[in-house]
Amino acid sequence: MTIDIIATLAAIVGTDHVIAPGPGMATYISEPRRRFHQTAAAVVRPGTVAEVQAIARWANEHGIGLIPQGGNTGLVGAQVPLRGDEVIVSLPRLDRVRSVDPAAGTITVEAGAILEHVHAAAEAEGMMFPLWLASQGSARIGGLLSSNAGGVNVLAYGNARELTMGVEAVLADGRLYQGLNALKKDNTGYDLKDLLVGAEGTLGIITAATLKLFPQPEDHETALVNVASPARAVELFQLLRERLGGRLTAFELVPALGLDMQLRHGMLDRDPTAGPSPWYALVEFSRMSGGDPGTLASAIEAAFTAALIDNAVLAESLADRTRMWAFREQMSEVQSKEGASVKHDVSVPVAAIPALIEQGSAAAEALAPGIRPVPFGHVGDGNIHFNFSQPVGADGKTFMAQFDEALHEAIYDVVLRLGGSVSAEHGIGQLKVDLLKRVKDPVALEMMRAIKAALDPKGILNPGKMLG
Template sequence: MPDNQAAVLSRLADCLGPGGLLTDPDQIAPYCRDWRSLFHGTALAVMRPADATALSEALRICAAAGIRIDIVPQGGNTGLCGGATPSGSGVNIVVSFARMNTIGEVDATDGTMIVDAGVTLAAAQDAAAAAGMVLPLSIAAEGSAQIGGVLATNAGGSKALRYGSARELVAGIEAICVDGTPLNLLRSLRKDNTGYALRQLLVGSEGTLALITRARLKLRPALTAREIALCALPDDASVLRLFRIFQQHAGDVLEAFEYISGVAMDLALTEVEGLNFPFSERAPCYVLLELASRQKDLRDTLEAALEEALETETVVDAVLAENMTQAEALWRLREEQSEAQRLAGASIKHDISVPVPAVPTLLTQATAACAAIMPDVRIAPFGHVGDGNIHFNLVQPAEMEGATFLRDGKALTDAIHRVVHDLDGSFSAEHGVGQLKTDMMETWRGGAELALMRRIKEAFDPAGRLNPGKVLPPA
C-alpha cells in the first residue's frame, strides 16, 4: 500500500475509533462480494462509523486526502445487482452501517418512526408492531436487509400494490454528501412545497448521490380483519379479469395479488417438502390474494368477489384460509418459489415489469420466445401481477448441465427483454440497476433521460467518487 493511502487509513482509524475501521483482508473479504457471489471487488478498508457525525468527518478526511478514494455504501449486502459491491479499482473504501442501528420511538399520532440506516427491515417492522402499528413493506431479505439499502434501492415487495414501494413510505431522510456535508431532510411534514423533491430523488439512487444515514418511516394503523384466498385459473388471460373483479369489489382493501404459473407451482410441489396443495387438480395458473381492513364483513366482500369470478368462469376453483395456519400454508406456496427454483438446478431470473393490462401478452409472448430457443427450458414465472411485476424465471432443462444452461442463457434473456421493451416495460422492476444492468440503461433509458441522470449525478458528486460504476453506464 502506498504511504499516502496508509496515512489516510491511519487518520480514518483515529476518527472512527475502536472497531470503526477494518483493514484486515479476512475481515474485509465478506464486504467485497455480493451475496450471490456474482461480483467481487477490493477495498482499502471498511469504515464502520458509530454515528453520522463520525461518518461525516471520515468522508471529509477522504475528500481532503489528496489521493483518489471512492466510497461504496453497503447495507445488509442482500442486493441482487451488485450495487453495494466495490469494484477492483483498488481505491474503494466500503461504508458499513452495521453500528448505526438505533430505533427511535414510534410516534403513533404522527404515524412515523425514525430509524438509523443500519437497522434491519425486520427489526423496524417489529418495532412498529410493538406499538400497534405496521410498517407495510415486506421483502424476502427483510431479516438482513438494512433500511439504508432498502431505501437506496427503493425496495418493493408484495405489499407495494396497496402501500407503494419504499419511496412512498419515507417521510424524511438524513443523508451525507460524499464530501461529508450533512443533509437533514428528516422533518415530518405531510405537506411541504418548498423546493425540489430531494428526498424522493435520494430514494432509489442506489447510493450514488448521497449516503443515507437515517430515515423517518411512515407507519399505518394495524388492521384487524384479514382474508387470504388461493384461486385456480383456466389461463393467463383470466388473471387480469380476476384482478378487475377484485378491484371492483375490494379495490380499497386489496393487499396482495400474486401470480403463480402452473409450472412454478408444479416445481414447488416437487422440490419443496411439506407444502400443502389445496386443490384436487393442478391448474394452468394460480392467484394468491389477500384483503385487509378493519371491517367486520370482509369475508362477505371476499365471497362476493369470488362468486362473480366462479360464475364468469374466471376461476375454476378457490380455497379460503379459515385460520392463520391455513393462511400461512397458502402463502408458503408463493414464498417457496425461489427456494423451489434453487433446488431444481440453475435458473435465470428476470425482474421485469410491464403495464398491468399487458401482463397476459407478456406471459404469452415471452413464453413462446423462450420455448422457440430452448424447447425444454422450464418457464416458471410468478410475482406481483397487481403491480405488473413478474419474476419471469427460467429453470434449466432437467437433463441439461447447469453450466451449459447458464452459458446459453443470454439468448433467452435477450428474447424476454425484447418482449418487455416492446411493451414499454422495465428491465428492473424492484432490484435496481447496480453494476449488473448498467449496460441496459443506454437502450432503455437513453437520450434525454439518461443525460439528465448524468447531470444530476454530477450535481451531487462532481468527482464521481460515490459508488462509481453503479446505475449509470460509463459515459
C-alpha cells in the same frame, strides 16, 4: 496505501470497526447471487452520523470511492465492490429507532435498522409499516430506500419511495442533508428525498429516514385461487379490485411448475392449493376494524359466477396463511435447487402481462428447446419475475454460457415492445449499467449525469454503479 487507509479509518471509528482485506471481509463482498467477486480496500463500520460525515470528507479529499452497504441483500451488485480500491461503508451500527408518532403515522429510524425490527417497533404502537419482502429479516432500511424496494404490498401502499416522508443523508463532501420531514404538505421547492431514494448510494449516503405508518388491519383474508391463464388472472384482479378497492393488498401469480418444484424438494409440508391448475393467484384482503368478515369470500363467489375461476381455497388459520405465503416467497429459492436459472426483474402495464408471458416464453423456447419458464410475481403493479430454469438434465454451466446473454436480450426486447421497464424493483447496480445506457431516454440520462456531477463532482459515491 491500504495500510494508510486502514489507519485513517481506525482513527475515525476505532480499530474494532475497520476490516482489512482478508477472510474477515468475506461476508461484505459476497452478494446473494454470487455474480460479482471483488475485494475492497477496507470495510468501515461507523456508529454515528458524525463518523459517516468524517469518512466522506476524508474520501472526497483523497478521491477514494465509498460503497454504502446495509444488509447486503441487493440483487444487482450495487452494494459490493466493482474495482477493488473502494471502501465499503457498512451501516448496521446505525440502527436506532429515533421516534414513533402513531398520531401522525410516522416512524423515524436509522439506515441500519433491520426491516423486521421496524415492523416490530410500529406494531408495538398499534401501527404497521407495510413494506414487506422475503429478506425482511436481514434487509436494512438504508439499502431498501436506496434501491426503492417494492415487495408484495405495493398494490395497496406503494413502493419505498412512496412510503418515505423524508431522509437524512451525508453528501459526498461530508455535509449533512437534514431532510427528516414529517409533513404531508411541504411545497417549498424540489423534493430532494426523491432524488436520494432509489439512487443506490450514488448521490448521498442515507443515514436515517422518516417513514409512513398505517393502522394495523384487524385481520387478513387470504386465498389461493386456481386460474386457467395469466389473462384470466388479470380479469380476476380487475374484478377483485372493483369489489375490494384499496383493501386488496396483494395479488400474486405463480405457475403450476413452481408448486411442483417446491413439493418435489420438500419445501412445503403439503399442497396448499385447492387442486391442480395451470396457474395460481395468491390473493389477500386486509380487513380493518369494524369491517365485515367474509368479504374476500364474497368477492371470490362473484368470480365463480363470472366463470373467471373454477376452484379456490381460503385460509382458515394462521398456519394456512403462512403456508400460502411460503409457496409464493420460496419461488426464487426453489429454482436454485433445480439447477441454473436466468432471472429477469421486469414490469409492463398490467394489461400486457399475458402478452409478456406468452411472447417471452415463446422466444425463450425458440432459443433453448426444453427450457422451463417460471414467471411469477406482482400482478397488481405489473412486476413479473420472469425466470427460466434449465432444461431437465442439462448441464448448468453449459446452459448459462450458451443462453444467459441471449435470453436477456430476447426478454428485454419483448418488455420494451410492450412499454415496460427492464428493472422493476431490484435497481441497476453494476449488473445493468450498460443496459440502462441503451434503453433510457437520452435526455433523462443527461439529466441524471448532471445531478450526479452537481452532488458528487469527484465521483466517489458508489463509483461505476448505475451511470457507470
